[in-house]
Amino acid sequence: MQGFRRYVIRRLMLLVFVIWCILTIMFGLFQLLPGDPTSIFIDSNFSPDMIERQKELWGLNDPIWLQYLRYIRNMALFDFGQSFFQIAPVSEIMADKVKNTALMIVPALVISIVLGTVIGAIAGWRRGSKFEQSTVATSLFLHSAPSFFVGILVLMVFSYQLRWLPPGGMVSLGGPDGFWEMIVARDYWVHLILPGLVLVSREITGPILLLRSSMLEVKGSDFLDILRAKGLPERQIVTHATRNALLPLVTYIAVMTGLLFQGQVLLEIIFAWPGIGRELVQALNDLDYPVAQAALYVMALVTLALNFIADLLYGVIDPRVTYE
């Protein structure tokens, strides 16, 4: 336990270090912006006096090291300032967009993980069967297909040609509002079908391929023979095997969720889903830099946090892992 605590602390320090590096890179990046933020959104008919006052307000006249320290502090406290265009604190906008993105990826992830685990485990257990071969071939194909083109295709077919499903958005205009109202509304689920389908078609391949190969590995273990010799029913033996094969999946899920959280930008654009990725693209197009950098920061944070959790979980679920 002592070793574990030390490991957590070391891992936590690395996390803080990486976040600090990323913040520094971001600070430098936004310093490179041509001109200063005032020139971006302040009307040219502002008087020089007003511009000066605004600059003072934002601390742009302070020395750079002070600006840097203030930046780090604000970011650490999730104080992202005010959007240039939307009348809301950026942190509130972020919270809302993260929620929307989660509304798109979480259901797809749950389906992918549950279904993928079952399919992968069966494929690995029935090594060499037709089922295994076709599953692997399909998964490899789906895994390498460019998912945003798949998204465009399903949109063309199911929304524009067949008109079965809405062509985008999270809910219809004037549809349900608020988290709980939404997730119980049919409208939301109907809007989720297409993007969800595209997400599942790609994300499911990870658990399938992983479970299959780890099941193959477990299948060669001697302990399965002993379980058989013990006269356990087949079902119980498969349970043992799956329990062992699941170990690498836990880490994988956390990593995959993190990657998905930053990779779903394309699908949010295609399906006009008001998530954090789409918000970033819009902010960049509108030169709304407070929103843009907050979005970038939040996406990095979520990924890092999930990787961190993955590393910790690994030690918790596998009794063999020791920390020295």
Add this chain to the structure above:
Amino acid sequence: MTDIRAVRTDLSRIRRRGPLARFGEAVLRNLANLKVLLRYPSAIVGLTLMTVFILVAIFAPLIAPYGPFEVTYTAERAVIRLSAPSMNNLFGTTNQGMDVFSQLVWGSRVALMVGLLSALGSVLLGTLIGLFSGYFGGWIDEVLMRATDVAFGIPFLPFAMVVISIAQPSLGLVILLVIFFLWRTTARVIRSQVLSLKTRPFVWAAKAAGAGHMKILFLHIAPNVLPLSFLYVAIGVQTGVMLEAALSFLGFGDPHVQSWGIMLNAAFQAGAMRTAWWWVLPPGLALSAFVLSVFMITRAYEELLNPRLRSI
């Protein structure tokens, strides 16, 4: 097994020519080994497809009837907007009257260039970092690996979008960004490979024979990680093309070149998904076919390197 082979190839190399020539030989020998790939049906399909793409890219000026940004006109000097496929415009035209088929053909050049440059750049960078990090260990390893950790913490697409919108969008910048994204995986994999290689007998033997660090690193260790580096070149081509397409589709591509991603972006912006399927499908399918062909080659190569995968 590999150990013995490594020692043997190593010994055979000991008394010949200068270090650079010898390293070059190792590269060439690995390239020559690639012909074993032809034993894999999937590699044959992939290589055939890739050959088609390469030929199209080379002979683009001969194949494409129009330039990538050339507007096509009717005999009456009217712009041919959003025309369905016809004899004149094989895959139809865009809303600005540009020939989709020609854009597609020119796009293959961009895809190949982006794929190759970003793959080679990232693998070169990643391999060097992995080699130094793994071989020297200590503070060098610490610094390089923490840098890798930071690189892994940066979400690629969002970061690339921010950088591009701050700077000016250009193909070179896109390639640089892709390199920045790709080197980290190669570096980690190569490093762990080096960590195990440097404990092998042939490395002690070289050390005992008085070889310097650089000599051991580039003559004795590097040739043995080459196959892995090659694998990452293939993976890099695939990822690089995908990332360029993704960035371009999101509107962060170089407006001065015609890539498949940019075509898709234009089509998407113009709402062609409702009206002009001929504008959407060709770039999407070309992209898919390109990615798939690289994938099939990669997969076969991976099986070649790691026979355990062969059970599929």
Add this chain to the structure above:
Amino acid sequence: MVSVLEVVDLHIRYGTGAGEARAVDGVSFSIEAGEYLGLVGESGCGKSTIAKAVLGILPPNGRVAAGEIRFQGRDIVRLPPAEFRQMRWRDIALVPQSAMNGFDPVYTVEQQIEEAIVAHVSWPAAERRKRIEELFAMVGLERQRLSDYPHQFSGGMRQRAMIAMAMVLDPTLVVADEPTTGLDVIVQDQILQRIKAIQEQLQKTMLLITHDMAVVAENCDKIAVMYAGRVVEYGGKEVFRTPHHPYTLGLCNAFPDLDDRERELISIPGAPPSLVDPPRGCRFAPRCPFATPHCSDVDPPLVEVAPGHSAACHYLDRAAEFRRMSEDPEIWRRAGEAA
């Protein structure tokens, strides 16, 4: 009284890429109640395959092609799977080759022993616990270690826990399949002594599978020597005293003899034949220093040389001569060169 285990003309085949391998090719032996039989031979001779068949855990590409395995008179090969499953561990238990990997790494040792109990009998939890503790004491493990995971045990401890698990339902027959593989020499000895002690104490019927002639000589009261899927010599302790088959002679020479330290150790040169396409005559002929052309032509049957002692060689009448000659390493070396 019926034998505890009677193997009758057993044939086991494995499907391989190169064709069907006859891993076990007409093997017969029997173990009576309380007997300790040693099945000995080089790796790949089919001895472990027999253990797997007795427990019904042949790999998917293996099958019993012919013959019977009678457990207390009932042929278990043709038993309905559900019935056979009920018999496993309760009647026939296993101490496996690979104690290292014999336990599932993600469950505690206790959970895994308990699982074996629950699968067969309905004891209350307290009784299960008591029984497991009792067995842990018997094999010399501390009670507190019950809730440990397998990786927290040393190799020797794991094998002792395996023995405890094998004994938990007080089975009629215990099969020990190379129980000391991968352990260091001192631990090997401890484990074998532990097994022997339990066998004597509880009057267990046991089948020990090993490649080590010395182990069999020290522990067992009956021995079957296997070569290339066949039993070549079979009998009681006299098999060591007056071996008749040249292969047995070779094996006896291959292990140190505590009474005669001066003797040179001899290993049999060459390798066993392919089981996919075994030679026509005596399978040992290619490596045998005494082989004649007749040997590679005609397969010798297993013949009784004394009551309860049989061997499969054409020249059993020259056995005394062979025994003397086989002490000369030169003879084996020449046979190796000829092969």
